[in-house]
Each structure stands twice: as C-alpha cells, then as structure tokens.
Amino acid sequence: MKNLLIISLIFVSLSFAQSQRGFQKMLSSSPEELVSLSGSMPFNQAMQMLSKMSKQFINKIIVLSEDITDPIGIDIIQMNWYRALLLILKYNNLEYAETDEYIKVLPRKAERPPIPEALRGVDLNTREVNISAVFFELDVAKSREIGLNWKWLLSSTDMDIAGQLGQVDNNIFNLNPQQTTEQNKTFNLGLYSQKQIGDFIGRATALFNFFEQNQLGEVIASPQVTVRDRVRGEIQVGADFSTREKDFAGNTVERFYSTGTIIRVTPYVFEEDGKNYILIELEAERSNAIPGQISTEIKKTKAKTDVLLVDGEETVIGGLYITEEKTERSGIPILKDLPWWVFGIRYLTGFDKKTYSKKELIIVLKAKLVPPLKERFTSRKKNLNLIEKTREQFQNEIKIYQMNPVEEK
Template identity: 40%
Template sequence: MKTLIFSIVITLLFSTQFFSQQNPERGFQGYQNPNKLISLSSNISFSQAIKLISKVSEKVTGKKIISTVQIDSATGIELNRMNYFQAMVILVKMANLVYEVKPDAIIIKKPALSKKEMKGNNYVSVNAREVKISAVFFESDVNKAKERGIDWQTIFSSQGLKFGGQLGILPQTTTGNGTQVTGTTGGTSSNGTTSNNTQQQSPSFKIGGSASYSLGGLFGKAIAIFKLFESENIGQIISNPSITVLNGTEARLQDGQDLAIKQRDFSGNILEKFYSIGSIITVTPHVFHEDGINYILLNIHVERSSFVPNPNNTIINKTSANTRVVLLNGEETVIGGMFINQNTVIRTGVPILKDLPWWFFGLRYIFGSNQTNVIKKELVILIKATLVPTLKERLAGPQLKNPIRDQIRKYQNDIKYYHFNQSNSNKN
C-alpha cells in the first residue's frame, strides 16, 4: 500500500512539472524571481519591447526571442513588474500574432492562413498566371498628316490586323501640259490621254501592310515608326507604359491628370470630387488554356477626355470605347479613331498697334483681330499582351537575361531596319 501511495505522489509531481513546461503561462502565480520581471512603457514600440524581453529571456533561460514581424507603432499598454514571458504573451496577442517555442529560441510570427482565407484575395497559387500589358499612346496631328498626304489606317478584320496599309506620301505625276495628277502611277492623265510623264515621289513610310497571323512583330516596328513621325513633327508618343497584372485583375493606365471640382453637400459643406481626365485605358486579362493553346481574353475600356473651362459650369468632353479581344501570347491590338479638337486663339495684325489696350481709342480692333486655329488630333493606342512564366516555371528554368538590354537592342534593330527600307525606297 505504501508503495502504491509513493508511486502516485511521484507521478503527480512529474506530471505537474511536465505541464508547466508545456504551458509556461500557468506558472506565473505565487513567488516571482526578480530577474524575470520587466516593466515596459506604453510609448515603446512592439519591436523594441520584444528586444528588451529577449534580453531577459536570454539571461534567465538562454533562449532568444525572435520576431519575424516588424511593428514600429507603440504598444499602448503599460506593464509594471510583470513576468517577461507573460508580458510577451500579452503583446503577441494584442498584435494578432502567434509564438512558437523551440529548444533554442522563441519565434514570433504571423498566424498561418486558413483555407477560407487562402481562397480569398490574400492567396495566390504557384501556378497563377500573370500577364504583361504593354501599351503605346501615340497622338498624331491630323492636319499635318493630311498636308503630307499620309493615310492613317487602323483596320481590324477576321484575317488579322491591317495597320497603316497606305502610309506615306502619295506620288505626284506631271503630265505633258503641266497638269499635276496626285496618286496616279501610270502614263494616263486625268482626261484619259496618254503622255510621257515624269514622276516625283518623296520617301514613303511603311509599317508592314497586313498579315493573317503575326506573333509579336508589330509592337517594336510601330514604336520605330512613331519615333520617325516624331522627328517629322507629325505626332508624338505621349507615353509607353508597361505593367504586369495577375490573371483576372484589372490594370489601369492613365496619361493625364485628376481634376478637382468643388461641390456642396446637403449640409452646405464644400467637398472636392476628383475626375480623371486624359488618355485612360483599363485592361482586365483572362488567361485560358484549351487544346494545348494558351490564349488571353482582354476586356478593354479606353477613354479620352479633356476639360473645357467655363465660368458657369464644368464641362468634360469624353470619348470612350469598350471592346473584348482574344489574343495569343505576344499578339497586339490597335485602337484608333479617337479624335479631339484643340482650339488656339492667335492675335494677328499690325505689330504694336494690335496689342494696344481697348480703351486706347479702340485701335486694337482696327489694326488687329483674333484668329482661332482648330488643331485636330487623333489618339492611336497599341496594346500588347504577353504571358509571364509562372513561379514553378521560373524555378524550373532560371533565365539569366537582362530585359532592359534586350529591349534596347530590339528597338535599335527595328530602327535600322526601317532606315534601310527608307533608303531603298529613295533609290527606287
């Protein structure tokens, strides 16, 4: 009987020590070792508090407390002569973190995501697809293009993309009687008679014609043509943004500004509401795989808007378009035909006299006048969609490439190619 009682006492003693080691939070009642006590101010940050608690833990148990989360905000709670471990537990729970006790250290970390949270916006699979959206905003002067005889075409058809099929200066043919016929290439004049003609043709700019299938061949060549147009003052590249977006996520590219308009609410308070104006494009890619083919469905919304000053009310001119396009990896699509008129007022007349004030005998109205010039501009947007390798594909085959260097070399080769074509057209 004595042996049985002794065995029960020994078992209870070891079990008490075991459970106190498994859950150190239960051992805080009763006497506390002064070396284990710590006091913390409410103004100290979470990271600094953990560092102080870690020093006490190293002295007492030899275990270092490591926090994988950096929090610089104040704890907001004052701890006075509290056990270091209990203080750590309180701070960890207030920060919505968890801790893990290991043989040589205590690790503070974020809690693992549940299955419900992993299905939300906070989780991305290793097989998730990303799409690189590259765009070029080109604004051309319609009046200057007509003066040069440039016919800018952006035509979509079922056979593919025909981009600028007739892009260049139309030839001028001089007939025997001195009459010029624009656009004729043979020896027949406008009245049907045949004569010996001399043809003068300035250099034409070509962009590749039409193709039933093109995989990534238009983007760099179009940029080279846009650069050439810039040098001729026919237009300018407004921007050339590039963004990588997750499958099914909306990407928004804007070249412009946000206009603040003051409004009053029902209480009479003045509020500012912002409106985005300029060239805005919103793209949402959806990646699909079917019959061994990866293809991309793009939901595209394009908007061109401008602000018109008006003393009475606010006017925002807006032109928008919505479309859905299916592209293969590396293919492009072009959106054009978005026009905008810019009115410019120029004062013309006799110098000095045209700029006199109105009260000076009204001479400014006699020797000068205001002339309004309307500049018509067209916005052409080129969009390219490229699939980015998944995380598994990147780990399986790391590619030691420099994308910036490769892109610069590609553009340089495209420019050389078109300069070569231009020189050949001059010789012909």
C-alpha cells in the same frame, strides 16, 4: 458594514448619474446639437467639427492620438453630435477615453491587416500579364491632305506598305521638256514587307515614327504595366482636376476627376489543350476638362469591349476623336499686343482668330504572359541576369523595328 453599504450606494448612484448624463446627451434632439456629415469627409476634419460642438455643450474638447485622414465611411444625417461621435468611432474600430477636460480618441491597435479579397488565392502558379501600349495622336486634317489611311497601312501584311508618298513626276507640269522644275516633297516611309519589320506592333511603331517625322502626329506615351490574372489594371496619361461640390448635408467637399488618355484592363488567363489565351476586358477613354463660369465641362470619348488574344498578340483601338480649340492673336506685330487702354489701337491693328484641330487617338495594345513564379525561381538558380537579358531583347527589337528610308532618286 453599514459604512460599506453607504459607500457602495454612493458609487452606484454616481455611476447611474454618469450613464444618465451620457444617455441624455445621446437622446437630445435640440436643433443646435444635431449634425450632418458626409461619409467621404476625412476623419480628422469630422473630429474638428465635433470637437467644437463638444466644447460648446459639455466644455470638453476631442483629442486625437494620431492624425487619421481616411474618410469616416458612414453618412450622418441629422443626428445628435455625441451619438454621431460614438457611431463614427465604432464604425472605424476605435476606442475613446473620457476625462473631466477632454475626450481622447485612442490610437488604433497594432494588428496585422486582413488580406484583401483580390489577393486571396495567390500561389506560385498565379499568372501575370504584361500589358504594353503605344498612344499615338494623329492630326486628321494633315493626314487627309496627303491621303494617308493608317487602318489600311496597318492591315497590309503581304504587300509593301508604301515606298514614297506624295511623289509626283518632275515633268508632269513641264510644257518645255528642256526646262527643269523643282522636285516635289516626298514622304519616305521605308516599310517594305512584314518580314522586314517584324510583328504587328513593330509595324505600328515604325509607322508612328514615320508620322511623327513628317509632323502628322506624335507619340504621347508608351507605358507598360504588369497585371495579375483577374485583377484590374489602369494606365493614365493625363491629369486629375478637382472641383468643389456640396454633399447632401450641405458641406463643401473637394472631389477629383481623372482626365486624359485612360485605359483600364482586366485580363483573364485560360488554358486549353496546352495553349494559353487571354480574355481582356478593355475600356479606353479620351477626355479633357474645360472650366466654365458656372461649372466644369468634361468632353469624353469612350470605348469598351472584350478582346480574345493569344500570348503575344496585339490589338488596335482607334476612332477616339477630340477637337482642340486654340485662340491666336494675329495682326501688326507689337501694335496688336498693346493694352486696350492705349487708345484702342489693339482693336484696329489686330484680331483674335480661333483655330480648330481634330485629333484621333490610336492605341496599340499588346498582351504577353509573364512566366510564373516557379519558372522565375528556376531562372534565378541558373544565375540568369534579367537586366542583361531584357537589354538584349530591346536591342533586337530596335534592330527589327528600325526604319529603312527609301533613297530619293
């Protein structure tokens, strides 16, 4: 009995000593043991930093059972490294096992992830909205040279949009009626009336094709995305660039920024008197990144609005301008491109010329309700081929939107 009591006291004293050692590690405020981490730092990088400190102070390394690249999610400001380790593990619902040689971060328990808040309440009657867009970039200078106004052309409904643009009578500058003159260049638009072209997006597509054929601009993209009711969707045509920044703790982090043509839409579907209509929170952005010697400049043009549309209706966003700067080398061929150390000939035979071109981004947006799941289940029971049906629909739209150029006289 006495031996059992002695053994129990030994175990209690060892446990108390171990807990006291951990308590001292957590309360240590030595400057060498303090650490600051950003909440956006990846988990594996944070563990590497803490592992070096653990090896230095208690001669133990930190071992990961799995590679976790998610951010730690919590900011650590001037905290003891051991306490920071426990706080990060607890925040990410992770457990650890400590031995005499290492501290092992145990793998996450396999559990069913919770349903996000945005996905709750989804049923067979949930509506979806198909958002289709056409991004067109118009050369402002060239369009003004021939007197084109896309706003007027798209707003015309009952009248002919244009027969021939830029056509001049052959004899207007001819003093001698017997002489022949060269015929001026004409722009054949070939749009006669709204009935021939179809709906609004059809007229816009045909008009953009005309602009593209006459080198007045180009269609950048024609994306489509299906968005659930009251859920935000995003369309981006561009690129992401990264910059190295320092957070509040002085750590160097790499952050990415989105540039290009970006549209963010959030549809809200309403039904009243048996008619469906859509409220769209719309945000359009045109931006590009210009790297500099000190920092990177982002030139941005942004528009934000709320639009009410009926099923299948379209809207137009314009006025998003951007100025592109290009540097061209002009002069005597071959000699203007010689290196500077060849007697400076490149400076005598050539020069750098900067050109500026102003572009306007025109966005045509169309919102169309997608049939609910109940109707789609019924269609599947009827063995309807969705691919063939969609192909026929596209072919019919191509026939409707096909341009008919006016024959030159």
